Amino acid sequence: MERINFRKIFLNEKVIVSMVSILVSLVVAAIVIIFIGKSPLVAYSALFYGAFGTKEAIIDNLMKASPLILTGLAVGFGFRAGLFNIGANGQVIMGALLATYVGTQVEGDPFYLSIPLVIMAGMIGGALWAGIAGWLKAYRGAHEVITTIMLNYVAIYISNYVVNGPFQAPGGVPKSPAIAYAAQFPNIMTVGATSLSTILFVSLAAVVVIYIIIQKTTIGYEVKAVGTNPYAAEYGGISIGKNVVLAMMISGALAGLAGTTQVVGVYGRYFGALGGTMGFDGITIALIGQNDPVGIALAAFLISSIRTGSNQMQIAGVPKDMVTIIQGIIIFLVAANRIFKTMKFYRKRKEVEI
Amino acid sequence: MEKKQDYSQYAVVMEKITKRFPGVIANDGVDLFVKKGEIHAIIGENGAGKTTLMSQLYGLIRPDSGKIYINGKETVIKDPNDAIKSKIGMVHQHFMLVERLSVVENVVLGSEPVNGPFFAANRARKAVMELSKNFGLIVNPDSIIEDLPVGMQQRVEIIKVLYRGAEILILDEPTAVLTPQETDELFSILKNLKAQGKTIIFITHKLHEVMAVTESVTVMRLGKVTGIVKTNETNSRELAKMMVGRDVLLTVEKGEAKAGNDVLKVKDLHVRENRGIEAVKGLSLTVRTGEIVGIAGVAGNGQTELTEALTGLRKVESGQIFFKDVDITNASAKKRRAMRMGHVPEDRLKHGLIKTFPIYYNFILGEHDYPEFSDGLFLRIDKIREFSEELVKRFDVRPPKIDLLGSNLSGGNQQKVIVAREIAFNPILMIISQPTRGLDVGAIEFIHKTIVSMRDNGVGILLISMELEEIFSLSDRILVIYEGQIMGEVAPKSTTTEEVGLMMAGHKLQDLQQEV
Numbered sequence: 001m002e003r004i005n006f007r008k009i010f011l012n013e014k015v016i017v018s019m020v021s022i023l024v025s026l027v028v029a030a031i032v033i034i035f036i037g038k039s040p041l042v043a044y045s046a047l048f049y050g051a052f053g054t055k056e057a058i059i060d061n062l063m064k065a066s067p068l069i070l071t072g073l074a075v076g077f078g079f080r081a082g083l084f085n086i087g088a089n090g091q092v093i094m095g096a097l098l099a100t101y102v103g104t105q106v107e108g109d110p111f112y113l114s115i116p117l118v119i120m121a122g123m124i125g126g127a128l129w130a131g132i133a134g135w136l137k138a139y140r141g142a143h144e145v146i147t148t149i150m151l152n153y154v155a156i157y158i159s160n161y162v163v164n165g166p167f168q169a170p171g172g173v174p175k176s177p178a179i180a181y182a183a184q185f186p187n188i189m190t191v192g193a194t195s196l197s198t199i200l201f202v203s204l205a206a207v208v209v210i211y212i213i214i215q216k217t218t219i220g221y222e223v224k225a226v227g228t229n230p231y232a233a234e235y236g237g238i239s240i241g242k243n244v245v246l247a248m249m250i251s252g253a254l255a256g257l258a259g260t261t262q263v264v265g266v267y268g269r270y271f272g273a274l275g276g277t278m279g280f281d282g283i284t285i286a287l288i289g290q291n292d293p294v295g296i297a298l299a300a301f302l303i304s305s306i307r308t309g310s311n312q313m314q315i316a317g318v319p320k321d322m323v324t325i326i327q328g329i330i331i332f333l334v335a336a337n338r339i340f341k342t343m344k345f346y347r348k349r350k351e352v353e354i
Numbered sequence: 355m356e357k358k359q360d361y362s363q364y365a366v367v368m369e370k371i372t373k374r375f376p377g378v379i380a381n382d383g384v385d386l387f388v389k390k391g392e393i394h395a396i397i398g399e400n401g402a403g404k405t406t407l408m409s410q411l412y413g414l415i416r417p418d419s420g421k422i423y424i425n426g427k428e429t430v431i432k433d434p435n436d437a438i439k440s441k442i443g444m445v446h447q448h449f450m451l452v453e454r455l456s457v458v459e460n461v462v463l464g465s466e467p468v469n470g471p472f473f474a475a476n477r478a479r480k481a482v483m484e485l486s487k488n489f490g491l492i493v494n495p496d497s498i499i500e501d502l503p504v505g506m507q508q509r510v511e512i513i514k515v516l517y518r519g520a521e522i523l524i525l526d527e528p529t530a531v532l533t534p535q536e537t538d539e540l541f542s543i544l545k546n547l548k549a550q551g552k553t554i555i556f557i558t559h560k561l562h563e564v565m566a567v568t569e570s571v572t573v574m575r576l577g578k579v580t581g582i583v584k585t586n587e588t589n590s591r592e593l594a595k596m597m598v599g600r601d602v603l604l605t606v607e608k609g610e611a612k613a614g615n616d617v618l619k620v621k622d623l624h625v626r627e628n629r630g631i632e633a634v635k636g637l638s639l640t641v642r643t644g645e646i647v648g649i650a651g652v653a654g655n656g657q658t659e660l661t662e663a664l665t666g667l668r669k670v671e672s673g674q675i676f677f678k679d680v681d682i683t684n685a686s687a688k689k690r691r692a693m694r695m696g697h698v699p700e701d702r703l704k705h706g707l708i709k710t711f712p713i714y715y716n717f718i719l720g721e722h723d724y725p726e727f728s729d730g731l732f733l734r735i736d737k738i739r740e741f742s743e744e745l746v747k748r749f750d751v752r753p754p755k756i757d758l759l760g761s762n763l764s765g766g767n768q769q770k771v772i773v774a775r776e777i778a779f780n781p782i783l784m785i786i787s788q789p790t791r792g793l794d795v796g797a798i799e800f801i802h803k804t805i806v807s808m809r810d811n812g813v814g815i816l817l818i819s820m821e822l823e824e825i826f827s828l829s830d831r832i833l834v835i836y837e838g839q840i841m842g843e844v845a846p847k848s849t850t851t852e853e854v855g856l857m858m859a860g861h862k863l864q865d866l867q868q869e870v
Binding site for chain 2: 216217218219221222224225228229231232233234235236237238239
């Protein structure tokens with residue numbers, strides 16, 4: 001066995017870039033807080049207390065992080081294959097819808113049958129929805145950014161139609177019927193109005209599985225080859241089209257899984273606006289996590305923490321929009337680092353070539 | 355304090371130049387003395403520090419220490435503008451021309467003559483014509499760059515430098531892209547420039563060129579100067595020894611080919627290039643086992659498209675390709691590889707290597723899903739590492755660390771990785787394109803030996819190269835390609851570079867023989 005190199009793990013450039021970006025954003029936000037006449041110390045301690053101060057806060061925090069890990073992985077996996085999947089939102093919706101439908105049809109089945117069925121359905125829903133964009137890219141040359149954005153709208157309108165019509169449960173709000181009890185994920189604990197659901201383990205398992213796919217499998221090898229140098233991949237007999245579709249489907253499956261965890265672990269049914277912004281948050285998280293599965297999990301937790309804590313900060317008198325500023329600056333810095341690196345690369349290349 | 359030297363007879367003196375890059379000393383106390391009005395060669399293997407040295411003279415990078423004297427006066431060159439002010443000009447290896455603009459527009463770009471706010475096209479044209487006439491650099495001033503052959507484009511680069519008033523010209527590997535005829539023409543231009551008092555510094559690694567046009571030579575190896583000699587007091591063998599620090603086989607030692615059955619047959623092949631224009635126009639050829647068939651030609655005459663069609667990376671328009679008597683015209687790259695067709699691609703960074711992959715990943719590209727390396731789902735990483743360790747040793751890849759990324763290796767070692775990979779799966783047919791482009795003498799020797807030993811093991815080899823010397827020293831038969839067609843077949847022993855050069859310029863072999 002190889003010795004684990006801690007220096008390599010903790011002091012590599014990616015980790016440093018993300019860490020520095022986070023610190024700088026906190027400092028900049030602190031300056032903004034001073035400008036609006038508040039104390040950053042008060043604001044940040046409220047933020048921290050709000051995120052970690054009580055059991056409820058921690059549970060809320062973990063439940064927010066859970067789907068974000070999945071959408072982060074979805075976008076990050078796409079990036080690994082050189083694909084920019086902006087359509088995680090649509091895939092979340094389609095996955096959740098299909099999972100809900102299957103969940104309502106498994107009444108009476110034991111949990112060991114119904115839970116896998118529902119999970120599968122959710123992943124297939126997301127995978128197929130993303131697969132459309134993958135196929136259009138691979139065989140029709142349509143750029144995935146355009147097609148996934150458009151498919152987001154299609155998904156939203158489909159879900160609006162379905163939960164207001166053929167798949168609507170009685171009652172005023174647009175929502176689906178409840179899914180079978182045996183298909184719902186149990187809670188680990190409940191404190192007040194918040195429950196810690198076992199869906200958290202689904203997200204953590206996905207981190208491990210995606211890590212293994214990327215690092216240890218032939219699929220990961222091919223996807224990375226296509227993502228970093230499609231010419232060399234083609235030379236090596238790796239089908240670009242097949243891998244674009246496959247990577248897009250895996251990405252979509254993860255997003256679909258994110259939607260599924262919400263219906264089986266949080267709401268027990270499909271609610272009108274289920275998608276929210278978690279698909280777009282996935283982009284942020286993949287960027288901060290630098291497309292690394294573990295990094296993505298940590299980034300998702302960071303984002304969920306500042307969001308969970310923001311209410312407490314608002315109570316302390318600092319607007320919760322401050323969180324958006326922090327998040328924006330982090331992304332700006334992480335992205336700027338890439339621009340900087342690209343510039344350095346070209347300058348270096350110039351030196352070498354000339 | 356050292357005594358102040360009198361450098362007035364020198365156009366350029368670089369004294370104890372040291373330049374460090376992270377992890378390497380590119381120039382280590384390098385001295386360079388170039389007399390006024392001479393043609394001075396700087397030779398050395400790739401990575402010897404030649405281009406780094408010249409980049410410092412031209413102000414692209416700053417030395418860490420050392421001094422530069424121009425015409426005897428100590429000069430600090432901070433950037434190319436300073437260099438131009440000191441009347442230094444540089445013609446880069448990769449031309450810096452705007453393809454869509456005309457010759458005149460390219461020459462004056464950045465210092466255009468103007469009438470008030472308007473571009474003085476006529477004056478610019480006149481100035482270019484004058485330079486062109488004075489220095490024998492014949493080129494049509496109104497041609498668009500992309501319509502010109504490479505040799506002409508190079509002239510434009512030289513005119514551009516002269517237009518900025520250069521007295522000292524640096525040429526970085528100027529002959530790499532030229533035909534023998536174009537090279538001869540370049541040499542007469544250089545002699546002409548010299549006759550008019552210009553000083554020329556000429557970077558190369560081709561020894562016969564050094565012998566042909568230069569007066570003195572600075573030899574570099576591993577960032578240091580290993581020899582400063584007068585050309586007429588030395589010879590190629592001695593220079594080669596100084597370059598690599600040991601004797602080098604300049605010609606490849608090989609026995610007679612024992613050619614066997616046909617392994618590759620191409621019949622009336624037509625292939626289009628990216629813009630849809632036909633690039634290979636009815637080409638036929640045969641390669642037998644145990645022989646090396648060389649395809650000579652100037653870059654851009656359909657070699658790339660031919661190679662890609664043969665290896666399954668480009669669609670064939672019409673015609674047929676047979677490999678071991680199986681029609682593979684429409685077979686995928688994967689299928690051809692499975693039938694044991696190897697391919698050393700022309701552009702190693704584009705096709706051959708994934709720079710962000712570690713070496714051990716690069717060693718299995720194309721075979722990553724073979725049972726040796728994968729159980730179907732998981733990569734057999736232990737097996738892959740073991741296999742890679744062995745290849746790194748066998749092919750002397752340096753540094754021998756399989757965890758390094760492809761981008762961490764020098765060009766020569768990247769090429770070794772590719773060749774090693776292609777040999778390791780025992781091909782019956784190898785399509786080898788530009789195997790030694792940009793490599794140093796040591797690496798070239800190694801690659802050449804490897805190719806010959808493959809041939810002796812019965813592999814059929816199609817060698818596509820723009821280096822005529824390489825074609826001559828390796829091939830058992832030479833085919834010359836021009837505009838997508840074969841101009842004729844010759845045997846290396848019974849032909850001359852002149853004859854092949856003429857065929858490369860579009861003369862058919864029959865016509866040449868009729869003239870004789």
